[in-house]
Amino acid sequence: MDKKILKMAAEVMRELSLNEISIKDGETEIVMKRDSAPVSAPKSVPAVPEMDFDADEMLIKNELEQDAKLEITAPLLGIFHSSPSPSDMPYVQIGSRVKKGDILCVIESMKMMNEIPAPYDATIVDVCTSDGSLVEYGQTLFVITTDN
Numbered sequence: 001m002d003k004k005i006l007k008m009a010a011e012v013m014r015e016l017s018l019n020e021i022s023i024k025d026g027e028t029e030i031v032m033k034r035d036s037a038p039v040s041a042p043k044s045v046p047a048v049p050e051m052d053f054d055a056d057e058m059l060i061k062n063e064l065e066q067d068a069k070l071e072i073t074a075p076l077l078g079i080f081h082s083s084p085s086p087s088d089m090p091y092v093q094i095g096s097r098v099k100k101g102d103i104l105c106v107i108e109s110m111k112m113m114n115e116i117p118a119p120y121d122a123t124i125v126d127v128c129t130s131d132g133s134l135v136e137y138g139q140t141l142f143v144i145t146t147d148n
Helices: 003-016 053-065
Strands: 020-025 028-033 069-073 078-081 103-109 112-117 122-127 140-146
């Protein structure tokens, strides 16, 4: 596949803020992906890939100070578990207050249990998936408001 086509695809991804693009030429298919953060910033915060981590963090903190609602998204594909075992209470429910680092849920992927921690001190506004369901990468798991 021509390098010019790949460069144009990368530019399109950047301009349109796409996380993934697929190019097919005959039997050859190339999929280009960008990493995205597990916590999505509100839509009012522009996604600027050229910024370094500190600048992104500052934008998010500014939004957090305004008591913004944030989405916590799945960092990987797997099975959503809301509690440590089926007989236990869920880690969190709507209205639960959590501290940064508290476990919100577990995503089971390839027989590995991946704990999903709270990125901030927050209150759970919505639980967007049910126990035992398959979640996709980037799917919203929780909506939170930050505690100031």
